[in-house]
Amino acid sequence: MASVKIVLPGDIIDTRREEDTTQQESNVEDEATVIRLGPGLVQSSEAVSAVTAGVLHSNSETNRWWVAGNKRRYVAAVGEPVVGVVVARHGEGYRVDIGSAHDALLSHLAFEGATKRNKPNLAVGTVVYGRVVVANSVMDPEIECYNSNTGKSEGYGELSEGFMFKCSLGLARRLIDTKAPVLAALGNGVPFEVAVGVNGRVWVNAGSVATTILVANAIRNSEYLDAKQCRQMVKELLEKQ
């Protein structure tokens, strides 16, 4: 994983590793290593090919391979946290726009402590933070605003106050990482709350309007900056304030 490998759609990926070839030859009849393909990779007969343009990543412990590409149109996938906007109310729940081709469905009961008698009352235009539970090419995606195993909200639910803005999917994925440099640098300077949706939407709430705008702009500007440049940019923004 030393050098950066850029792939284009259609490139055939060689998933064997140089360190492992000796081992593989001896074990080839005993077991086949199972390779898990993540986003951007698809298996066609024997070969693995890339379907997105981006940087090829792999994880040797879990044998996962994926392509980290950058787009602005979101395709829903199960388990991902997303920020959505309620666009319609139905008897069964809400229809939420998460930026994908089809709006997602959010059931009335998919909230912490919700029962048939005690349903949340969200107006059209409310911003919610949820997790995708159903996402495939034939059905509308569905999201839930709580952890269905524990029954707790765990940060999901309605987001009130603050500000929401859109960014590219690549930046959103980097922000989800808790050690994202721009968030760490900002956290040292100002107190704020942030909810990152991998659908390219970020919600920010700092105490005042000016601080919220500062945090939002810092995050937006950090798209093409590395860690050191992020810290420098944040330092300059905080000093100007």
Place this chain on the structure above:
Amino acid sequence: MVAEIGPSNIESAFLLEALKKGTRVDGRGIYDYRTLKISCGPTYGLAEVQLGQTRVLARVSCEVTRPFPDRPTEGIVLFNTELSSMAGFGLDSSRSSTQEVAISRMVERVIKQSRAIDSEALCILAGEKVWTIRIDVHFLDHGGNLIDAASIAAIAALKHFRRPDVTIDGEEAIIHDVRERNPVPLSIHHTPICVTFGFFGASGDMLVLDPTLLEEQVQVSSFTITLNSHREICALNKAGGIPLSPDQIQRCTQVALAKVDEVNEKIQLALKASTA
């Protein structure tokens, strides 16, 4: 499939609260343009404008045709816009929304009715052959304020364009290939530039210049003024929305005058730096 979705409640509430304090959500001042980048070339008549997140591409081409029968000595100017789903969510090139038609008409009016292009100079043989100039504007990215970006792109493309040279020999017109003789520029009288303002608040007392997409969705009124470098007003456009007072219009005009000079300078620099 997805219709035009309005802004979420916290986005509009935050935007209005920030405006009351005199700031905008992207940190600009209320009279600041976003970063404007104009690039012309590599072929003649191709101009791309980036105004913040908004990107517009304009392309000018020409063709020899018969003139309209009632205007035998004038060339023809055709104008076309394309707003496809590449530009943003909920946009579809097969259906023209009212917004797209309004933008298209606005920029067309600005170019044609203000007589920016000298149509008489496009005549080759009266009654038989004239140049038809075609301007195609493609909206690549909708980040708000498409009108301003489109007008800058269209004018930059027109100024950058070169048509084949023509010599008249009695009754015959010889159109020289671009490899034989250098192509000549169009005769542009003046450069009209649109400047758009958005108004907010119950009485429209808060205004911003060059609204972003979110600001456009939240605004209660929009006003576009078209000026050229000779300080002439080419067009005023205010379609619907809450009424504005004369001092508001005066204030906007003063601000627009300064901005138009800056934009014209940028266009000149882009034309000089062009790779064509």
